Amino acid sequence: MEVFLVSLLNGLVYGMLLFMLASGLTLILSMMGVLNFAHASAYMLGAYFAFTISQHIGFWPALVLAPLLCGLIGAAIEMYGLRRVHRNGHIAELLFTFGLALIIEKVVQMTWGLIPVPYRIPEGLDFPLFTVYGTQFPAYRAFMLLISALMFAAIWLGLTRTRIGLIIQAALTHPDMVGALGHNVPRVFTTVFAAGTALAGLAGVIGGNYQVTEPAMAFTMGPIVFVVVVVGGLGSLTGCFVASLLMGLIQTFAVVLDYSLADLLKWFGLTVTSTTPFHEVLTVPLPRIGALLPYILLVLILVFRPRGLMGTRET
């Protein structure tokens, strides 16, 4: 029970962090058809910007400034890069963002160094909020939950209650029709791309000190976010939300449940010894398989249910 509750809370925190990243990506992917490899790079940039800004002015200004900077970079990428490449098709756009992700990683390495930077939790939030069965729950995680919940509410209201939100929703499913109705679809694209990048930057600001701020963080986070987007399904924010929480919970619970396939077989009266075929596969404990689960899920979903959990069309 104790382990369950703590893991549930941690899974929620991680899942909400994933959602901040994945929501922007899913909007970009469903609207523009661009599988944005540089999305996780914006997450990394957000963390590094926040590190530098919090060294000079403090954490709270960084919470606002770093996402804004990321959003500006995103707008520039869309206007001066993606639009030009768009003529050559989706694969070219994908390759463009892939190259961009490579370059951003190298630039980060050259600006901030190869080793992780000491980006820490702000002192005002560095205390245990409450205690569950003797395990302390840090206030900063609650703060992360709060920020991501606020952001979820803001996106939800923005998409369903504002005029631009309605246009975006329409452009998700029928971009050509929206253009035909006289809306400036390229500008909507730029807005969505910039907003998505800014969200990823915000996720970086609050996630960089929760995890580790290092040059490899984009390439470790990137594939997981793709998995979330695919599992959630194209064109569905709700699906994305569910998939993010699912992924967060899967990854946290996999770490604490120390079982293997051999234990499962024991239930059926089969014992695994070193002479059993594939004994190496059968005795791997779940915490080590945990890292594999998202990718297994990704492959299975794409093969058997390409529209994801709640998607409106196929990937």
Add this chain to the structure above:
Amino acid sequence: MSTDATQRAAQGAALAPNGYVGFARRYWLWLAGIAAALLVPWLFFDWGTHRHSGFVLTMLSEIGLMSVFALSFNMQMGQAGLLSFGHAILFGLGGYVTAHTLNAIKAGSMWLPTELVPLAGGVGGLIFGAAFGYVATKQRATAFAMITMGLGELVAACALMFMGFFGGEGGISTDRVIDTSLFGIPYSSSWQVYCLVVAWTAIAAILMRLQTQTPLGRMANACRDNFERAQFVGYDPRMVRFYQFALSGFFAGIGGALYVLVYEIVTFDTVAAAKSATALLATYIGGAGTFFGPVLGTIVVVLLQSGVSLLSNAWLLYVGVLFIIMVMYAPGGMMGIVAQHAPIARIGRLGELVVPYVRLLAPGLLAVLGFVLLVELASFITIGAAQGKDFKIGRVVIDPHAALPWVAAAAALLGAGLWLRLESRLFRIRWDALIADAKAKGAML
């Protein structure tokens, strides 16, 4: 594009005289490539110690085996329009199979001539290609790319998890001196292995070239360009994708086997995402639309990798920037740029482009210089400082913390950029005029 090539090859065959001359005229690029591969090491031969330069041989071997890998990648991307982000798993798994085969031969539990060991890697790649291909080729386009990415991450994670087959972080070491050569060659020196690599690179490249002319290769093109129509004609695009994927696994496995023969070790790096990215970068920089594009791209990437990485920490950045420039301005890659000159060459006015090119060269070089200087300054402040190195050009030590080098580099980049813009506009006018002339004379194909 490949239709053009065959048509032209057919015309060439009709015009060319028979016999050796005709053969040499038709396949001059292949012959020149093999001759260059065998002659270049002698330029670096140390006549004093009677030894080949180990660095050069390793680099050329790397070019050879990576060419096979990139060509097999292009069997999917260029020919079938399947963008894979996990192609290295076929390369790496072929390598692991080869390493285990070599160890088994050494232990005496099986027998295979050393010359045919790459086939073991190829068969390994083919089997894994069939297994993964069965899953991945159920989809196409973006979904295919994401499945291959997932498979790539899976295999890379497994490589660190299962000690028995992958050997964990240490990888699998092996010994290529197994005394089973058909020609009595021990393969103890790197020159002997290099000759084996050249031979297998040539064999694999020729087979892949021939494969493009088989019905399967043609149908792969058809499914890439219009899979619905291919389906309508009566082919199953999924099976075409599957066979193409599995075959490309065979050749990637040969590449992996050559890797093992050269380095005598295979680690999880060979299946990792970075290796897949190298094939993608090389293929796209060289040009995915032509057969030799990936080879050209591999030469550029490996030269940058082994040459520039000695001097600079930022070689991957240069490759990345080159890649982005290609994606944005020259989707056909370097071979595509060359091919665009063909109509102008056909009307015999290629010479008129020499002066415009020279005028582009000056600002271009200056811009590259400014950019490289900026990158190196930035890299020496952080990474270089951490490694305790000084930034030297010749004997002059440059202090990256001083303002002057930064200002000079930025000014060079900015000024050259503006100048380049002006010159490229003039170049464009000249180019358009020549192309218009070529069109008028009917030299466009």
